Amino acid sequence: MGALKGPIVAIVGRPNVGKSTLFNKLVGKRKAIVQNLPGITRDRNEALCHYRDRQFTLIDTGGLIPESKEEMASEVRRQSEIAIEQADLLLFLMDAREGVTPLDQSVHDLLRRSGKPVYYVINKTEGHGLDRLTEFYELGIAPLHPVSAEHNEGLSDLLDAVYPHMTPAEEEEEVVDLPKVVVLGRPNVGKSTLINTLLREERLVTSDVPGTTRDTIDSWVVHRDKRYLFIDTAGIRKRGKIEHGVEQYSIARTKEALERADIALLLIDGVEGITEQDSKIAGLIIEKGKGSAVLINKWDLAKKGEAAEARIVNQIDLRFRFINDLQYAYISAQKGEGLGHIFRLIDKAYEGYTKRISTGDLNRFFEKITESHPPPIYKGRRLRLYYITQAGVRPPTFVLFANAPTGVPDHYLRYIENQLREAFGFTGTPIRIRLRQRK
Numbered sequence: 281m282g283a284l285k286g287p288i289v290a291i292v293g294r295p296n297v298g299k300s301t302l303f304n305k306l307v308g309k310r311k312a313i314v315q316n317l318p319g320i321t322r323d324r325n326e327a328l329c330h331y332r333d334r335q336f337t338l339i340d341t342g343g344l345i346p347e348s349k350e351e352m353a354s355e356v357r358r359q360s361e362i363a364i365e366q367a368d369l370l371l372f373l374m375d376a377r378e379g380v381t382p383l384d385q386s387v388h389d390l391l392r393r394s395g396k397p398v399y400y401v402i403n404k405t406e407g408h409g410l411d412r413l414t415e416f417y418e419l420g421i422a423p424l425h426p427v428s429a430e431h432n433e434g435l436s437d438l439l440d441a442v443y444p445h446m447t448p449a450e451e452e453e454e455v456v457d458l459p460k461v462v463v464l465g466r467p468n469v470g471k472s473t474l475i476n477t478l479l480r481e482e483r484l485v486t487s488d489v490p491g492t493t494r495d496t497i498d499s500w501v502v503h504r505d506k507r508y509l510f511i512d513t514a515g516i517r518k519r520g521k522i523e524h525g526v527e528q529y530s531i532a533r534t535k536e537a538l539e540r541a542d543i544a545l546l547l548i549d550g551v552e553g554i555t556e557q558d559s560k561i562a563g564l565i566i567e568k569g570k571g572s573a574v575l576i577n578k579w580d581l582a583k584k585g586e587a588a589e590a591r592i593v594n595q596i597d598l599r600f601r602f603i604n605d606l607q608y609a610y611i612s613a614q615k616g617e618g619l620g621h622i623f624r625l626i627d628k629a630y631e632g633y634t635k636r637i638s639t640g641d642l643n644r645f646f647e648k649i650t651e652s653h654p655p656p657i658y659k660g661r662r663l664r665l666y667y668i669t670q671a672g673v674r675p676p677t678f679v680l681f682a683n684a685p686t687g688v689p690d691h692y693l694r695y696i697e698n699q700l701r702e703a704f705g706f707t708g709t710p711i712r713i714r715l716r717q718r719k
Contacts, residue, residue: 286328286336286447290363292391293373294383295343298403302373302429303327303340306439326498331439334446339363344387364390369397369445371438376405376412376426380419388419399441401425406433459630462511462537464565465547466557470577474547474613475499475512478622503623511537538564542674543571543629543708545622550582550610554595562600569675571629571709574600574608575622580615605701607708629708634673637704642678643667649699658687666718668696676700677712685715 291299307327325340341363342356364370372391374384391398400421402413406428413424425441427434463471478501501508538544544565548554565572574596582588589610600606607625611618637645646668655663664683671677680696682688697711 286334287368287445288337288339288366289369289371289442289445290339290341290360290367291371291373292341292344292360292364292387294345294381294387297343297373297375298429299343299373300325300340302371302401302403302427302435303338305429305432305435306338330449331443331446333449334443335449336442336446339367344390345383361390364394364396367396369399369442370394371399371401371442373401373403374416376402379412379415385419388421397445399425399438401427401438403427403429406431458507458509459543459626460509460511460541461543461545461626462513462541462570463545463547464513464538464561466549466555466561469547469549470613471547472512474575474577474611475501475510477613477616478503478510478619506623508623508626511541513537535564538568538570541570542633543573543626544568545626546572546574547613548574548576550576550579550592553591554599556599559599562603566603566710569710569712571633571675572603572607573622573625573629573708574606576608576610577613579610580612580617604697604710605707625708632706632709633675635676635704635706636673637670639669642670645699645703649696653695655682655692656689658684663687671714675710675712676706677714679714679716681716681718683718685717688715 291303293299303325306329308329327338329336329338341360344357344360370391372387374380398421400416400419400423402416402424405412405426413426416424423441425434425438427438429435463474465471479499499510499512501510546558546562546565548558562572562574576582576592592610596606596608607629609618609621609625611621646665650665655665657663665688666681666683668678668680671679678700680688693713696713700706700711
């Protein structure tokens with residue numbers, strides 16, 4: 281997100297105590313994946329929350345395992361430590377059903393060393409008396425805030441306790457002409473590394489382990505005084521390799537992210553080359569009618585020279601032949617090379633994606649192209665195309681009025697689309713042409 285508003289409140293705790301459930305309830309929408317498995321949340325998820333007349337920024341974090349040497353746990357711990365450092369106050373979440381565990385003790389020691397104000401929140405207290413809280417007092421902590429995040433119990437009391445730290449709510453600024461950019465690709469092609477590099481901070485867990493990102497994370501990026509909303513997503517694998525449960529939900533969230541985006545950046549592994557799965561993801565982008573660009577990542581690791589570029593260009597022609605006017609660039613997310621190209625491609629695609637042409641200009645254009653290349657014969661008579669109008673943007677959509685819409689062949693529609701692109705500069709965006717009978 282952009283500049284964080286109000287005090288920053290981070291939810292921390294060991295795995296599977298209900299941090300993401302509490303986060304979703306306080307935010308008021310399902311922004312984080314919730315499932316009864318440890319380690320679901322890996323990245324920092326942020327959202328602006330409003331309570332009564334005040335506001336604060338809430339951060340969800342991955343489950344802390346302070347002593348673990350395992351790579352993924354270390355990465356998650358580092359993300360959580362960044363959140364703790366950023367935070368103005370901490371919600372330390374524990375599980376009433378399991379009581380105080382050695383991991384809770386370790387997390388408690390870590391938070392105490394931070395010097396930040398800590399609110400001790402005991403989750404999953406539904407149906408239990410306050411006797412369940414006794415052993416938590418043995419940590420030498422008070423007061424305790426019993427809640428049931430899943431059942432919305434105790435949340436108002438918790439917010440009332442935090443209320444004095446909140447700042448007055450601001451009127452939400454209207455965001456005008458803000459490109460929403462989703463980053464798509466197979467697992468482990470560098471999506472989170474790219475966004476971290478653009479943000480110049482390690483917001484998202486990155487690792488060589490495929491499937492590191494499980495949720496979609498929104499991040500504001502400012503480039504030359506212009507704001508972009510970037511959405512990182514889980515990697516999309518072949519259908520047969522998708523596991524049930526969390527991964528299926530992650531893929532569903534990825535598709536939701538694509539729905540709300542304007543521009544999709546398809547990240548390709550430049551070392552492995554373009555695969556059939558890359559082609560399928562590109563097909564999904566076109567099916568959803570999104571502007572797009574292809575980024576060939578890890579180009580610093582690929583073999584250089586004309587032969588390497590020719591190989592990629594040939595693969596692009598083969599795998600992405602169904603994408604008209606495709607934009608692409610070579611980058612290294614890890615080294616920060618070629619990042620300027622990304623914003624130029626986004627701007628060009630967004631310009632085409634939102635472009636509107638006046639009816640007068642359209643019909644002068646239409647008269648010219650139909651005179652130079654008349655419509656074909658249909659059922660012994662020449663088709664009559666009367667006029668064209670633009671019905672919408674995102675993507676650009678045109679309505680063509682004809683005497684026999686079913687008789688207009690695909691190749692003639694492709695001719696019109698290509699001429700539209702050449703005349704008006706619709707780069708990096710699909711174009712929709714609808715046929716309609718003139719009454």
